Amino acid sequence: MAVNLSAPRAEDLRPVAGLRIGVAEAAIRKVNRKDLTVVLIDAGASVAGVFTQNRFCAAPVQVCREHLAAGDIRAMVINTGNANAGTGEDGLARARATCAALARQLNIAPQQVLPFSTGVIMEPLPLDRIEAGLPAAVADAAPGHWLRAAEGIMTTDTVAKAFSRSVKIDGAEVSITGISKGAGMIRPNMATMLGFMATDAKVAPALMQQLARELAEGSFNRVTVDGDTSTNDSFVVIATNKAAHATITSLDSPAGRALREAMLEVARQLAQAIVRDGEGATKFIAVRVEGGKTGEECRQVAYAIAHSPLVKTAFFASDPNLGRILAAVGYAGIADLDQTKIDLHLDEVHVAVKGGRHPAYREEDGQRVMKKSEITVRVGLGRGDAADTVWTCDFSHDYVSINADYRS
C-alpha cells in the first residue's frame, strides 16, 4: 500500500502539445502487461537528460548519453521487465538495435531515439519481442496517453505516478506533465530509476541541460528507498517549444523562474511518489538536517539516517527508539561533530537537546508521532546555517518479501 498516494486520473493529466504516447503489451517478461512505451516527439523540441552515476550503468543509459550528445531527439522507447544492465557489448548492441527498429518505423535516424530499460539485471534483452511489439505501440500513440505511459513503465510500483500542472509564461498558458517509476533500488544519484517530464514551453536548447540538472537536484536526488543506486536511473526533460510565448533564454529571467518553479513542483511530486510507493513502505518520512556547515554535510547526515536499517525498522514498528537516529548522526562521517550540540525533533516533539534526552521528553509523545503515516525528523547539528531535506520511507517485512520474490 503506497503512503497517501492514489492513482492519477487520466483527465487530470494535461496533454503536452507536440508529443504523443503509445503503449503496448509485448510480453517482455510476463504476458498481459503493458511493458513497452513509445514517446513520439515533433521536430523542433529541446531535450536533455541526467543519468545514473553508477559506474555499472546499463546499456540504454550509455546509448542515451551518445544520442543526446548528437541532439535532435524525436522519440523514446521504454521497456520494463528487463534492465539490459550487466549485459556487456551484447547489451549495447541490443539497445542500439531497439533504437534502429523504432527509427525504421518512424523514418528517422536511430540516433534520434532514446532507449530506456528497467527490470531484472544481467539477463539478455528480448529484442525479438520488443521489435514485434513496436508497431502496436506506435499505432497506439496519442497526446492523451500519459496515464497509459505511467502504467506502462511500472515494475514493482503499486500505483502509477503522474502529475501535471499549468503555469502562465508571458501570458501564455503552458502545460507541464511528468511520469515516474521507482519502488526499489532507489537512491538516485543524478536522477531516479525512470522519470520523464514534458512541457510545451519554449526553452532555448542551451538551457535544457541546466534545467534537467536543477530539477533532478531538487527532487529525485533527494529521495531514497534502500540506498541502492540503480544502474538505469534516467530522468529526461522535454520542451516541445509549442507554446505561444517568447523563447526562454535564461532560467533566472521571470519567465525562466516561473517555469522552473512549476516544473520543480511536478518533479518533487514525482520523486516523492516513488518514496510513497517504495517497496513495502508504510510511512513517508522527511529527514531535515539543519545547522550544518554546508548543505553537503546536511545531506550526508540525512542520508545516514534515511539509510539506517535500524531507524527504518523502528519507523515501521512505530517504536520511538530514537537513539538509533542519534547513532546514525554519529556515524555519518562528520569527523569533528560535537555530540553535545545535537538537537532532535520528531514533528513538533523535542526529543533530544545537547546530545541527550530532552528533560521534558515523554515516550508517549514520541510514540504518538511515530504512529503517523507522515513524519518529519528534524536534526540540528549546531555548527552552521546550512540545511537540506531528504525523503524516505520505512523498512518493513514486505520490503524483504518483495525483494526475496522479485523474480519469481
Next chain:
Amino acid sequence: MAVNLSAPRAEDLRPVAGLRIGVAEAAIRKVNRKDLTVVLIDAGASVAGVFTQNRFCAAPVQVCREHLAAGDIRAMVINTGNANAGTGEDGLARARATCAALARQLNIAPQQVLPFSTGVIMEPLPLDRIEAGLPAAVADAAPGHWLRAAEGIMTTDTVAKAFSRSVKIDGAEVSITGISKGAGMIRPNMATMLGFMATDAKVAPALMQQLARELAEGSFNRVTVDGDTSTNDSFVVIATNKAAHATITSLDSPAGRALREAMLEVARQLAQAIVRDGEGATKFIAVRVEGGKTGEECRQVAYAIAHSPLVKTAFFASDPNLGRILAAVGYAGIADLDQTKIDLHLDEVHVAVKGGRHPAYREEDGQRVMKKSEITVRVGLGRGDAADTVWTCDFSHDYVSINADYRS
C-alpha cells in the same frame, strides 16, 4: 538460528592466569537474566582498547578512553540492557559512578576500572540496580567463568560467543580466550559492539595498543550486519603477563608474530561469530574483492555489496539475482571504475566476465550456490593487485521482526 555456530562449552575455554570473571543478575532491564559482568585483573597486566569511531560515542566509551590513558587497569564492568548512549553529561556521571562503585569494593581507584554498556540508547542508566548487583558479581568471580561472561554480555544474540586456544611462545604454553557480542547495529569501525580478549602472555605495555589495533583491523573491522556503526563499540585486549616466557617487545619478533597470529585467529572467530549470529541471519557470506588498486578501495566495494539491502534479501531468498551485486560494485564510489573489466564468482561458479554474463553461466549453477549456508562472493576489479575480504550475513524477515520489536 545462528549460521553454523553452536554454543561454546565451558570446558573448551581456557582460563587465563591473573584474571577472574563474575556474573550477576541485576534486573537492569529484565529480571532473571545475567546482565552484569565484572572482570577482575591482577596487578601488572597490560591493557589496551580500540573504540567506536561514531561521533556520538556512548558515555562508557568516553570514560574507557580516559581511564586507559591513565593506565594500570585492574577491573572491567559490563552491563547489558542499557547502552548509556545519547545520555549527555548525566550519562557520563553515571558511567563514572559505576566505576567508583566497583572500585570501592575492590579497594582500587575509579580510574582503574573500565565501564562498558550495551542495550537501548537514550535511556538513563539504572545506576541503583547496577550498584546493588555488583557485590554478587564480585562474589561470583572465578578464573573459569568465561562462558558465564559470554552469556552475561548477550543482548539480541542467540548464541554465546567465546573462543579459546593456546600457543607456544619460547617454549611456554600461553592461553588466549575471548568473548564477543553483537547481533545488530553492527558495522564496527575500530571495534565491535563488545569484544574482550585476554592472554597470559607477557607483552610489553608499549605494544598493547598496536596489538589491539591490528587484531581489530583483521577481524572486527571486517564484519558487518546492517551497516549501523554502534555508539558503544569496544574491543579490549588484556595481557596478564603471567606466562613463563621472556616479555615480547616487538610484534615482528618470532614470539610476537606467533602470539599475534594466534590471537588474530581467535579475534576472527569472535568477529565472524557475530555475523553468524547477526539479527535474522540465515547465511554467512564472505565478500572478497580482488584486483583493486588499494586495499581500501577493495573494502569500499566489499562493504557496498555487504550493505546492499537488495543483495542481502536476494541471499535470504537463495535467488541468484546477481546483477544486484554488479549494481553495488558500480555505486561503491570508485569514480574511474571500468565496468568492462569486472569479474564475478559465486564460490566456484563464474557468473560474470568483462562486466557481462559469463557465456557458460547457467542460472541453476548460481542457484545451487545460493542455497548453501556459507557462500563466498568474489569480485575482480581488474585494476591492480590489492585484495580484501569482508564478512556479512543475509537480510531476512526476522531482521525486521527483531528490530521492530526490540524494545517491546
